[in-house]
Amino acid sequence: GQSLEQPSEVTAVEGAIVQINCTYQTSGFYGLSWYQQHDGGAPTFLSYNALDGLEETGRFSSFLSRSDSYGYLLLQELQMKDSASYFCAVRVLYSSASKIIFGSGTRLSIRP
Amino acid sequence: DAGITQSPRYKITETGRQVTLMCHQTWSHSYMFWYRQDLGHGLRLIYYSAAADITDKGEVPDGYVVSRSKTENFPLTLESATRSQTSVYFCASSDPNEKLFFGSGTQLSVL
Numbered sequence: 386g387q388s389l390e391q392p393s394e395v396t397a398v399e400g401a402i403v404q405i406n407c408t409y410q411t412s413g414f415y416g417l418s419w420y421q422q423h424d425g426g427a428p429t430f431l432s433y434n435a436l437d438g439l440e441e442t443g444r445f446s447s448f449l450s451r452s453d454s455y456g457y458l459l460l461q462e463l464q465m466k467d468s469a470s471y472f473c474a475v476r477v478l479y480s481s482a483s484k485i486i487f488g489s490g491t492r493l494s495i496r497p
Numbered sequence: 498d499a500g501i502t503q504s505p506r507y508k509i510t511e512t513g514r515q516v517t518l519m520c521h522q523t524w525s526h527s528y529m530f531w532y533r534q535d536l537g538h539g540l541r542l543i544y545y546s547a548a549a550d551i552t553d554k555g556e557v558p559d560g561y562v563v564s565r566s567k568t569e570n571f572p573l574t575l576e577s578a579t580r581s582q583t584s585v586y587f588c589a590s591s592d593p594n595e596k597l598f599f600g601s602g603t604q605l606s607v608l
Contacts, residue, residue: 418596427587427599428540472539474597482547484555485530485597489539 387411389488391473396494397463405458405491407473415476415483417449417456422490423469431458431471460493468495500524503588503600511608516575518603520588526598528591529571531555531563533584534602540587546571547593578607 389409397403407417416435420428434440434449434456446459460467470490476483501522510516520529527548532540542555544563552563560582562574571590575582585604589597 420597427601428597429599430596433596474540480553482545482551482553483528483593484542484545484553485591486542486556487532487540489537 387475387477387486389473389475389486391471391488391491393489394492394494396496397460398496399463399465401463402459402461403463403493405460405471405473405493407456407458407488409454409456409473409475409488411454411475411477411486413478413483414451414454415478417447418474418476418485419445419447419458420472420474420487421469422472428472463495465495465497468493501588501590501598501600503586503603505603506601507604509606509608510578512578512580514578516578516605518573518575518586518588518605520571520573520600522569522571522590522598524590524592524598525568526590526592527568528593529565530589530591530597531561531571531573532587532589533557533582534587535584543573543586575605580607583607 391407418433419431422428432447449456474487504519530545531543546552546565588600
């Protein structure tokens with residue numbers, strides 16, 4: 386089976402930097418994604434890593450180490466609007482198709 | 498309008514009734530997914546489909562049925578609803594190895 390572990394809650398201060406970690410155990414791993422979800426809304430895509438290393442998109446960066454089955458999402462210059470839940474997700478190959486499995490999510494709270 | 502739409506937005510039903518949640522996408526994405534979201538469990542995969550007429554079970558398929566006769570539609574049916582199926586249901590679509598686009602969700606209450 387597949388499993389993903391991420392912290393359930395993280396608190397940070399406006400303007401600071403926060404890192405949300407994700408470890409996974411899966412066979413047929415293809416890539417790691419991150420999604421953001423505000424209360425009452427649908428998840429929206431943030432980033433995707435298929436290869437080892439850092440991917441940067443504005444204030445958000447994502448890192449992957451395939452050998453360690455580990456990744457993280459880095460949020461810089463935190464803003465109050467970044468208060469949301471963040472999910473890591475793995476795309477795995479199964480039979481001749483691929484599926485996407487999500488972690489339980491990390492609730493990020495930003496303090497002024 | 499292009500996008501992915503779910504209906505209904507809210508649904509209240511009784512135990513034992515059959516319920517169908519609809520999902521329609523206009524991008525012609527090959528992949529479609531159904532997830533349920535409950536507090537403390539994140540998003541759990543119910544069923545997914547790699548193309549029309551190709552569906553497969555996810556993590557929590559029991560009590561659910563799907564079909565995909567057309568690329569753009571992926572309905573999810575609860576054959577005999579139970580209280581444990583009270584949840585928020587999200588449909589999503591993607592091209593192979595691309596990001597997911599989610600619908601707005603269906604909030605289902607089974608009384």
